[in-house]
Amino acid sequence: MGREEEPTLFELSAPGRTAASFRATAVPEWTAEELVSAAHLRDDPAPVAEVSERDLVAHMTRLSHRQFSVDLGGYPLGSCTMKYNPKLCDDAVARTGLAGVHPASPPSLTQGWMALLADLEQALCRITGMAAATLQPPAGAAGELTGLLLMRAWHGANGEDAKRRRVLIPDSAHGTNPASVTLGGYAVTQVPSDDRGCVDVDALHARLDDDVAGIMLTNPNTLGLFEEDIVAIADAVHDAGGLLYYDGANLNAILGVTRPGDMGFDIVHMNLHKTFAVPHGGGGPGAGPVAVTERLAPFLPGPRPLRRAGDGAYEWVEPERSIGRIHSWHGNALALARAWSYILANGGDGLRTVSEAAVLNANWLRHRLRGTYDIPYDRPNMHEFVASATNLKKAGGMRALDVAKRLLEEGFHAPTTYFPLIVEEALMIEPTETESPQTLAALADALLRIARGTADDAHEAPRTSPVGRVDEARAARQLIPTWDARPQRS
């Protein structure tokens, strides 16, 4: 990636340049004024851009060269599960018979899609040990909010919605959890972690009462540690009349090993763009299906694709006590289909191998880095672990941020930094299962090399990327969110 600035599409425009062509239709050529009253019509055309196709192609291609991606190298981002995105999944959904289907088509024309979605739902339930699922939520956060609305519906059906106003969340939780709680109309009660990095069970008990709607947990947690007391936690919450919600961000650690349903969770969301290799797309589209136990199934968002008795054809069915739609149609269908192709390719055996290798890789890396980086919880982890740059900061002023920027120079993306909040100068590292021993060794060597370098040198990093460190304060202070918002030069 070079350091030459890439002009914007607007700078590449020239009046009158055009790329578009339109098919011949022979439809009468009424003018705009003949079609819509003048009161509604724009005076001038909406400005877009005026480029040739060739320039558009060069522009976007050059932009793509200013971008790191999984296909280019490793992204050891904790809790993001940046695994390889198989190309067979791209091709699986490139079929006209999938991509060309209008969502309002009658079911007689979409039996293939409905079967695909039903098969995916069933597989996700098998993987998580749950009874039924909705595929509508288009992201993990949307899944979380769906789960909280399900909690409200459940308690409401028992006449307890007004009473149960609190949801418990560990202090190590991802920010979407408490944000979703607020949007669900609940109040957050934070539960501290103990000195082993797990939910402090005594503190949990102290916060449990009959005004608790439920608890949101990730297992393994955001430190990559398995919550060993999960059964006791589940019992305690259930005894208090609450529900357990599983944030599936870390599902990659336990595929084929254990299941949230067996741990006692009532509601489970999955991130298909993490565990099931749906590509991240620079920030989406993802998918966040939510699975539930049998007793919560009637509350799921609808409609659901279910087989009818008799001829076994699929129909769209509204669950009897549905909380309603979460998405304008059926969720991010092509992303759902990609995930299904990934699951089919792996099978039950392959998914188990995924988790074994993910946990193996993460532990191996922890072993390589201990002694050089602080490892606050230096014991067997699962698919990720948290290191800290605290010792480096004290010794020479190198912070997690500097480690991250140096790593960008070494051909890797940085790990997650400054999360979870309970670890100072956190570096959350999740190599994933698709990285080979050689790649891991190279990543470890790079991190060790960085730790042995000086803070002054690290402060200059990254030097090989298209731009150096950016002025974030200025971006916020002098907000320029569009090309047209730029201050005019006199």
Added chain:
Amino acid sequence: MHFVPHTDAEVGQMLDDMGLSSVEELFEVVPAALRLAGGLDMEPGLAEADVGGRFDAYAGGNRPVGPELVCFAGAGAYDHDIPSVVNRLAFRSEFVTAYTPYQPEVAQGVLQALFEYQTLVCRLFGTDVANASLYDGASALVEAVNLATAATGRSQVWLSRGVHPQWREVVATMAVGTGHALVDIDLDGGLTAFPAEGAPGAIVVQNPNHLGCVEDVATAGELARRLGALLVVAADPVSAGLLKPPGALGADVVVGEGQPFGAPLSLGGPYLGLFACRKEHVRRLPGRLVGETVDTEGRRAYVTTLRTREQDIRRERASSNVCTNQTLMAVAFLVHLGWLGTAGLRELALRCARGTRYAREALLAIDGVEAVAPAAVLREFAVRTPVDGATVVDRMAEEGFLAGVPLGEEYGGGLLVAVTEKRTKAEIDAYAAAFEKVVR
């Protein structure tokens, strides 16, 4: 098959390095009672070619739109021509397999693409600022309602029945959590008849609306100002080629469905939630926002900004929980619109409107088929039919047409018909002839 590269020898070496003897030891942290005995009860993995075979079967079980099923269905999902550049550019693996741009130095590609996308959304809608996308039009509307109620401190929301019914359903689902009081406002002659008095926090109108009619956004804007409410307009990016932009007509927040530019019909997703607003509301803008800045050596650079709005920082005080959005679909939108260009967007909107008028006149000439509303339309219109809409659709499918989308009972039944720039005179003539046959 799986994508784990490790050979048995490599696994053995890695275990040795850690002083372990088996992979099972790594899972000792999981209580024995919770461990799955026989693994997952699922079929074993398939070879790539066999996955392909399964997907051929799924695809073969659907009837996609095309020459065998000419599309006249809309209702928020439109059959537009997607130029070849979209697949070749937006779906380059550098964009597809990129992560969220949290390390801006190595993410200038995605960041600049989003900056250009934000610029285009604002140009189309006449607004100051647009975010980097939301999930779909419906979720964008939810966020707009949340912004308006927070900004005014009022929880009542006036929702025109001209807003797509499925979007209103999503708003209603979310209102259980936020406690907003939703009031449905009826249509009269196909246009929203807002009350003259009241104290809503948000007044919501869709333009063109679910019946395809062009609404009087300017009057809704004056009403909002007079009542101290915010005007939320659910606008369509195609009609932006012809219509006065909502931002110029008093809209405080403009949302929309970006699917027409770059997203195939794909059973309704992934689509693209457009969200834009006046700059005074920027502190309440949901989701991500890309801004221009400089790097340490003065090079122009892009970065996600005003991050203190977002969930990872505000946590339970965040006004939105959005994290992952629809970035790749925003890039597709950018490419598609960039290819259309200024003149092309106008031409596109004009061709949709021409085809729509031609089809509407042809259908209204059929005995028993009547207009639902007299108002002007751009890409969609509603008709009453002698047989119900669902029956028309089923019969027309046998004739090789996806005739439209049945109109809900709240509109009195009938059929919603959409006509894009793809529809030729010959197709419309054949459609009308078949229509006449099936409603006889």
